[in-house]
Structures are given as structure tokens and as C-alpha cells.
Amino acid sequence: MQTSFSLAQLADPHVEEAEKILRKCVHCGFCTATCPTYVTLGNELDSPRGRIYLIKDMLENGRAADAEIVTHIDRCLSCLACMTTCPSGVNYMHLVDHARAHIEKTYRRPLMNRLTRGVLAAVLPYPGRFRAALTLARIGRPFANLFGAVPALKPFAAMLRLAPASVPAASPASAPSTHAAAGVRRGRVAILTGCAQPVLEPGINEATIRLLTRLGVEVVVPKGEGCCGALVHHMGREDDALAAARKNVDAWTREVEAGGLDAIVITASGCGTTIKDYGFMLRLDPAYADKAARVSALAKDVTEYLATLDLPAPATAPGIEVAYHSACSMQHGQKITRLPKDLLTKAGFVVREPREGHLCCGSAGTYNIMQPEISARLRDRKVKNIAATGAAVVATGNIGCMTQIAGRAGMPIVHTVALLDWAYGGPKPEMIAGIGIGVAAE
């Protein structure tokens, strides 16, 4: 694609990067076929190619964002299916991230929209605040339909509907500590305990720590780590996202320097995609560029790290049919496709793959709150495809997808690592207590 940025514009390294990306696009439109919003809405402006043109026009003309571009960029899930499909290697992720930051700086959103986004940014990344908000949401839940009837309050209705009926007790697994390896130590990793995940499903970090330590890996929960910053990053709040990234880079660098780390293990693929991008996000900060690049190189989804270990024979023969739902951040963001399925198969599960596996479930960070209608359409499509597999359980590697699909698929949804922990000698996940035999392996 031809571009016409001035030299003065290109002196801004963010614009220079955007220009490089734009020039790679050859307008072929292959990406439209796999874009969930184009497939759902059928509007070129809700396709990757349409958004790329809108962003090009806004940046080239040095214009502030307007309501039209904000509408179409807000509808983008950042699922990155377009990047998987694109034959020209267009880095849509970095382009849309820059567009969102530009929107945040140049566009004044309507009051309720500002308020909702402000509440989400102030609550979700902080486990204590998020836990309190979920407790309040339980009280507000009966009013969800009332809120839903007022267009500006629909995000609040979506929040109330997504809130779980009960909030599990906080787990000590999320507190800073070192979990010793059983037997001879084969490795040492840090685990990102996360922000929303340990509140909604503390069993995921517990299962990860149990499984890794049983396999001879020391697991550290470093002091000072926090939210990865993805939630605010996707809202265009660059300063907040970079502050979160720097805090984590500092925490993990201290661990690298103190005892060495083989990996930073991540159990939410949405966070993994962002942490693997810290090197890019902080490339212009001389104090952090090298450290951030080192952190990104150490970041591994838990399935990637497990695949590097010599796994023993499973302790249990689960024999359960599992529909594997590959989160967009896992398959498109991190290009991890086969590994989780191979690990489940090796552990004795029968893996089924839902149709249209490349399409987003509509969760996408805060998307299911900010764009509830499109999100619900994508969720229903996903749930139908999952149900058609006839499996007994859904497995996935991202808490956002778990929350989105839970209670809709007609079958329990569990994290992949919880199933693997069970197969390799851990407790059977409570959610699937009544399913399958799970006899001791021969």
C-alpha cells in the first residue's frame, strides 16, 4: 500500500512503525474471511482491511479520531485472526494498538462510555477491588435487565450478567512465595498469578504450581508482579499499560538476578500475548528495552513450558472426551496451536476440535462488556460449535474464554492445566467430579 507521510510525521517513531506496517498491506482482503466482526456484521469497515484504511487515513492526515473510526476500531476484538490469515505479514496488532492510543489521546468519548471504561480500568487489574466489585455485582444482578433496557447502561448489564453467582475464597497460591520442587530440582520458573484469574478461578494457579513442583520444578511467585497491562493496553491507555509492564519487568528481573529463571510461566493466554510483546512495547525506553526483551524471551504459556519437560506416564487414565477451545490469544496471538491438544492426548484425554475454531468466542478482554451484542452473537456461535462435538468437557487456556462460555455450553469448562494436573497425579477438578471414570493408569 502506498503511503504519503511527511518527514516530520515520520520523525515520530510510533508513526514510523505504523507506516512500515501499512506499506506491507496489499489490500488483498484475504483477512476479511476470518475476521469475526466482518463475518458477523458484513461491513467492510468492520473488517481488518477496512480498519487499516481508516487508520491510514487518520494517521496520514494527522487527524484527531472521529466517531466513525472509534466505532469501527472499538468493534475490533483484537483477536488477531487477521494476522494468522494475512499472507503479507501485516502486523495488525501493533497498528491497532497505536490507533487505540491515538484515539485515547485525541477523542473525547460520550460521558457514560468514559465512565464505564474508567471503572473497568480502575477495578479489573486489581484483585482486591475486583473481588469487592463481584460481591457488589451479586447484589445488583436482579437489575441487569433494567440496565440492559437503557442503551448507555448496557455495559453495566453485561457486567452483572457475567459476574459469577459466587466468588471463590482467595488462594494462598497467589501470595509471593517459593514453592519447592519435589525431589531433584529440574528447573526454576516464575509464575504470573494475574489479576482477574485468581479471583474468578484460583484453582488454575494452584493446579499449575502442584503439577510443576511434582515434576521437579521450583515455582516462584515474585514479589511486586501484578496485572500484565493487557486490559488497559487494549483501551489505548498507553501510560497505564507501560507502567504495568515496567513493574513486572522489575519483579521478574529481580528473580532472574537472584536465582535465575528458565521461564516465566503464564496460564492466561491473553496475558501471554501481551508479555511476549513487552520487548516491543518498551523498545523506546532505554532503561527498560533490554530487560523487557529478556522478559519477553522468557515468557511461556504453561503448555509451552510443559512441552520442554520429560513428562512421565500419566497416573490416571481419564478417558474423557474433551472439546479443546483454542483462545485467539493462544492460536493467533502466540501461534500455539498443536501443543495443548498434544499434551491432553498424551495425558489420556480424547480431544475433539470444534468447527470454526479460528473464530473468537467474543470474550476479548473487556469486549463482552463494552460490545455486548456482537459478543453474544459470537458466543452463541462458538457454544453451538462446541456442543456439536458431543464432548463431556471443554478445555481452554484463557480465563476470559472460560467466563464467556461457562454455563452456556451445557458442559463444564476447565483450564487445560487443571486436566493435566489431574492426569499426572493431582486431584480431579471439582467441576468435572461426576464425569468419567478416571481410573489409575496401568
Ligand code: SF4
Ligand atoms: S490479508 Fe493482509 S495484505 Fe491482505 S488486506 Fe488483509 S492485512 Fe492487507
Ligand code: SF4
Ligand atoms: S483483530 Fe480480529 S476483529 Fe480485529 S480486524 Fe483482526 S480479525 Fe477482525
